[in-house]
Amino acid sequence: MRKILAILFILLLIPVFLSAQDTAPRAVLAYYEDETQIEVLDSQNQNLPVSYGMSLQEGDTIRTGNTVAELQLEPNGSIVKLSRNTVFSIDQFQTSEESSNDFTMAAGKLRAIASRSGIGNRYRVSTPSAVCGVRGTDFGIVAVPGSSEQAFVNEGVVEFTKTATNESLTLTGGMAADALAATFEAIRLTQEQLQDLLEDLQFEELDPASVPGQEVAEEEQEEESEEEPAEEEVVAATDTDTSTRATGQDSEGGALDAGSEEERESALLNALGQIVGFEIGTITIDGDTWSKAVVMPNFEIGKLKMGLYLPFVYKDDMFDRSQWYRPEGNDEWSFGMDQDWSGDPLGAAQDLLVDLSLKIQYLQWGEQRDPFYLKLGNLHNMTIGHGTIMKNFANDLDFPAVRRVGVNLGVDKERSGFEAVVNDLARPQIFGGRYYFRPIGNFALGFTGITDIDPLSQADSENEAIAALDSMRFFSVGADMELPIFENDVISIIPFADVAAMVPQRDGAFEWDVLYDSDGESFIDSIRNYGFTTGLFGNLLFVDYNLEFRYYDGMFRPNFFGTNYERIRGTIVQETQTYLEDLENNVTGDYDTTVMGIFGGAHTVLFNLVDISAGYMWPWRSLDELNNPAAYNDEFTLSMYLQPEMADIIKVYGGIEYSRTNFLPALTGDELSLFDAYTTVKGEIVYPIAPTLDIAAVVSTAVQTEDGRMVYDQYGNPKIVPNITIETRIHF
Known part of the structure; x- marks a missing residue:
């Protein structure tokens, strides 16, 4: 009888072990357009056979070439869209509350919609010069080596860190920052700018609505606000309609507060400084x-x-037009006014165009x-x-x-x-x-x-x-x-x-x-x-x-x-x-x-x-x-x-x-x-x-x-x- 009970006990445990194997973290290659363009390399840099539904493990790298790809993380349900010419590596999967899903993007463009529930909802995406810390967010990254490494947020919150200086920015919905820009700062995107960034990152096979926790009820948001009062202001800024973030207006149609009046003036002066x-x-x-x-x-x-x-080149007195320099005898500030428009309209028009082009x-x-x-x-x-x-x-x-x-x-x-x-x-x-x-x-x-x-x-x-x-x-x-x-x-x-x-x-x-x-x-x-x-x-x-x-x-x-x-x-x-x-x-x-x-x-x-x-x-x-x-x-x-x-x-x-x-x-x-x-x-x-x-x-x-x-x-x-x-x- 004891042997029979032991055998029954072992048989009962088999489904448990099988279930544990099935729920081990992995990424699934759910979609790609052209199998001749996409490459999947293992941790030893060896090519793997590419197929729909294949499992990707830690250490694997995807090169999309002239195609796109979509990944789904299991078991948490997060999804990732890789644009053309993207190099994306899986460093590790999250297996506990203390760890995270770590990825590296050497170049290219991606969009990720991260699950908000269960173990596996923490993410770190690294580029050559920056790191994105993410939890339950719809965000994207664009990396052009040596030129631009930009993070943008469609919904949620991203902690964006510039590795060279260890500076960090908190980006909320409708915001972006570039780690290689002259000034490392968060900027508010217009609706057109955000839509341009998302234009080639729309999912073809996977459904963003199926990602767990993306449609959070108001009651859950309020509970989260009570549990994390230190993040109350950030959550309030992010838990609004997606179109609100893109347009820069709040849910009641008023202007979205981008900061204090002083910050807006500083941003304006900074923009003028870059232009003039x-x-x-x-x-x-x-x-x-x-x-x-x-x-x-x-x-x-x-x-x-x-x-x-727009030059004023002169001998002694800038306010005396007779002392202004005239390249090859041309008064470049006359814009045709010193020409005979009635007698020689073509010559006058040419003078106008030359003055403008200069x-x-x-x-x-x-x-x-x-x-x-x-x-x-x-x-x-x-x-x-x-x-x-x-x-x-x-x-x-x-x-x-x-x-x-x-x-x-x-x-x-x-x-x-x-x-x-x-x-x-x-x-x-x-x-x-x-x-x-x-x-x-x-x-x-x-x-x-x-x-x-x-x-x-x-x-x-x-x-x-x-x-x-x-x-x-x-x-x-x-x-x-x-x-x-x-x-x-x-x-x-x-x-x-x-x-x-x-x-x-x-x-x-x-x-x-x-x-x-x-x-x-x-x-x-x-x-x-x-x-x-x-x-x-x-x-x-x-x-x-x-x-x-x-x-x-x-x-x-x-x-x-x-x-x-x-x-x-x-x-x-x-x-x-x-x-x-x-x-x-x-x-x-x-x-x-x-x-x-x-x-x-x-x-x-x-x-x-x-x-x-x-x-x-x-x-x-x-x-x-x-x-x-x-x-x-x-x-x-x-x-x-x-x-x-x-x-x-x-x-x-x-x-x-x-x-x-x-x-x-x-x-x-x-x-x-x-x-x-x-x-x-x-x-x-x-x-x-x-x-x-x-x-x-x-x-x-x-x-x-x-x-x-x-x-x-x-x-x-x-x-x-x-x-x-x-x-x-x-x-x-």
Whole structure:
């Protein structure tokens, strides 16, 4: 009988053990759109077979790629939505009241609706720079490595902590904060902003209404308030209708109290301080020193960035219009009022548009490779395609002495797209574009054409050979292809290959001999003055990289329209004229050579404090060739900027940008210097002496001019002079 009772007892315990196994914490992959895009890795970084309903354990990581996913935590019923290009890891599940459900999101975007009842209702979600502490909340996180780590709350309460400083904010419904923003503070979202954040985080398979405890009765809320009086104010602010949180109004239609009157005024002043800037100082233009007072409003709304430049540049008396500086004789504050509208309406309208456009320092929407991007104004990063023909072209080297309205835009559709560039809308001289299409999948083929219709305008007119020319133009053409392997915010690997050439047009006739030598033994031997580039570019987390192999022949140079092109275009005219004369006389010149080399570059932002980028082109040439610096053709670029937050640590901020071709010859030669026509330099050091007042030392280089014309040295290069100014900057 005892044996029978023991067996019965064991049989009765089996369902208990099975039930315990079934209720062990786990996450279930409930939904995904495309199984070819989603990856699930275990704690050993091994790929797991993906299927609907699969169990996810501690240590597992999900990479959504170009799809979305939905998870459900069991047994507590919380649900999680992962957006595209998200990397989400499960660190641990909550097994007691003292522990919590811990997750990590390296990059991407998520929304979680957390259960309010039972064991397992505590959550910690970590990003590289912040931690969200959560209990019974509908919230989301957006992490763009090195750029933004934002938490937002649709309903409930989140404790958001910035790990670097251990600062914490309490976010309630309709609020958000960014751990990488200039100021770590809670902000109130508008209804449109909140809906934009939630737009791609709506659940497809799982039902938010099924999450336990999401519909809490008023009696339960009151009981919670009595049990936790210290949180009474927070609960009162959060237990309202979701639409109330989004619109910023209470349930009775009145305005939602966002804080004290002083806090609102402080927030307004802080917002104005971020937008409005004011400079007082001097500026050197064509060798003359002018005084300046400049208002510089800056705006940033989502992908839109805009800066205005409203200058008052004058000799002695700012209130005497006759002493105001007039760029190229134009009264930029007349807005067409000094023109004859009845006799020449088109000319007057053009003057109005030019005056208005001069007030735009820059306008930008998106980045290259976005579905749509636009850059307008004084720019230093205009790039077409992979950059073999045009890369980081700058029309702002002499800003603000010379102000232009350049355009760089692009449209990227599913199967095709285009890019376009103009150096100056008012006086277009350098312009062109690229068209590309995708015949198979992501594989793209592109064709580029860019021209400079008047490089002769910047050439040395005292040179007899140059003075004898009626005209010269440069036409650069190329073809390219690319096949992205990965392309998302976490990792991008994009192989590419380009081929390009430059054909000059002299006195109206194309010089085809530059491209083809009819005396060559074969077709390959006959082709000359072309370039070939292949390599990889992309990003790894918050580091952008670029690695290229370059091969070019004769006069062709990669990045023909580069950062300092507008300064050296006159020099290129002289070199081209010399080369054409050598061809006519069957003389072997300096450019009858072939160059191969490796270029590597990278860019990153460290801890939201230091923005740094660098690159170097190493030509595979003997150091003995340093004695011919014009033909060595290495390239060096460096940019380093300390963000304003660094002033809290080292009392100053600012940075410098330096770009130069023929870099090594400058270090070893006796006659070349680090600052000449092959160089662009600009930088500043800013010292905040008061909350609303900064002193800035600004350094740059400019082309030396006399009577409005460039001054050239004995080698035919424009002379470069340094500019150093001290400015007083006022902000609010």
